Amino acid sequence: MERIIHMVHRTPLKQSKTLNAFTGAEISLKMENLQRTGSFKLRGAMNKVMSLKEEEAERGIIAASAGNHAQGVALAASLRNIPSKIFMPKRTPSTKVAATRHYGAEIILEGETYQEAYLAAEEERLIAGSTYVHAFDDPKVMAGQGTVALEMLQQCSNLEVLVVPVGGGGLLAGMALAVKSFNPHVKIIGVQALGAPATYNRFRGKASNCGDHVHSIADGILVKEPGKLTFPIIEKYVDDMVTVTDEEISYGIMFMLQREKTLVEGAGAASLAAVLCGKLKVQGKKVGCVISGGNADPSKISIYKDLSSMVKRLHYIG
The missing domain is CATH 3.40.50.1100 (Rossmann fold)
Structure with a gap:
């Protein structure tokens, strides 16, 4: 952490009363979309x-x-x-x-x-x-990504669950290693796009290779194969994994745009989508969601809006 502390932003960890009311939990958003270059x-x-x-x-x-x-x-x-x-x-x-x-x-x-x-x-x-310089399958890259978790625990020491988007697994593996070293009782949940579920599939004991076709609006986590170095860490330290559809990711994007006045990219909205759309039981818990990036294409907002309208509203979603 000392190597990069003066070269990256310590991004905000913020709560939304609206989001807390929707979910019945205390949801803290780690705003890595505000990081330099717009991403963790x-x-x-x-x-x-x-x-x-x-x-x-x-x-x-x-x-x-x-x-x-x-x-x-x-x-x-x-x-x-x-x-x-x-x-x-x-x-x-x-x-x-x-x-x-x-x-x-x-x-x-x-x-x-x-x-x-x-x-x-x-x-x-x-x-x-x-x-x-590998995007995720490198110990030093994973260590750098793990600083997200260290900051979150410093900013809110009583977090019980961390929800993390996953493609190749560098962020999830790095955060899991960091968190379990400090507090093994904190749950780590990975969220992957349903259209590119290689890491999720392998975690669940299914065939991990997605073949020739992967597709999702979450281009930042559009990966065909789990990392060779990241997956063993994920398998050992991550507590659970879920998937979210493009419609659910779009709902997360539109929630952030309409309620938080912030445009985030598909991968950045994945963890929030899992919480908003009932993929996780979070009621009564203190949950940290990583909003991993904000490099969205504004021209696609109409697409996100149309996709999000297809999501079946749960009873606590307004």
């Missing part, structure tokens, strides 16, 4: 890049990302004057591509999913000899 991903990227030895830095950095990790890597690399090349899926929102380029990275759009972009980046790494 900066924490892991910064921790990894700042820990690189000079000989590693001299080879340049290569990475693959659905968008938010790309921005974190690009900013961290620029602070160390390291050239960076980042492979991103073709479907990456233009806002994330433009922001990454703004931080100084060279952008290569490749494939339809993160996994395809990752394979292209790996091929390039072998040719160029660059230093790879």
Whole structure:
């Protein structure tokens, strides 16, 4: 935590009376959408890049990302004057591509999913000899993401449940390690998009590979396979996992926009969606939800609105 403490924001942990009334719980939102670059991903990227030895830095950095990790890597690399090349899926929102380029990275759009972009980046790494900064499957990246949990417990020491979005699992694994080291009684719940449920499936003992087709409005957690390093940690320390549909994620996005006057991205709304739509029993509990990112495409608000209207209102949802 000391390595990055002066390079990342200590984001707010806030409550909403409306949200508490809807759920019958005390819900605290960790606003990582207000982080530099608009996402928690900066924490892991910064921790990894700042820990690189000079000989590693001299080879340049290569990475693959659905968008938010790309921005974190690009900013961290620029602070160390390291050239960076980042492979991103073709479907990456233009806002994330433009922001990454703004931080100084060279952008290569490749494939339809993160996994395809990752394979292209790996091929390039072998040719160029660059230093790879993985989006989630790296101990230093996970450690950086784990600082989210440490801040939450410092800001509200009596939290009983933490609800965390999961794609490849870097945030979930890092937070689970951090939390269980300090207070093993705090429950850790992962939330994955139903359209890309690889980590959830494996956690539940099902086949984890999603095949060729993954789809969700939550592009930040659109991952085909669970992390090789992250999953064993998730399996050992995470208490439960659930999935949410695109309609439920959209409901979370629209709740944040209408009630909190904040636009968050699909992955950022996943944990809130699980709470709002009754996927977890939270009544009477003190719950922390990670709003993991805010790099949403404003042009898609009408889509989110239409999808959210399809969600069956539970009795406590207004």
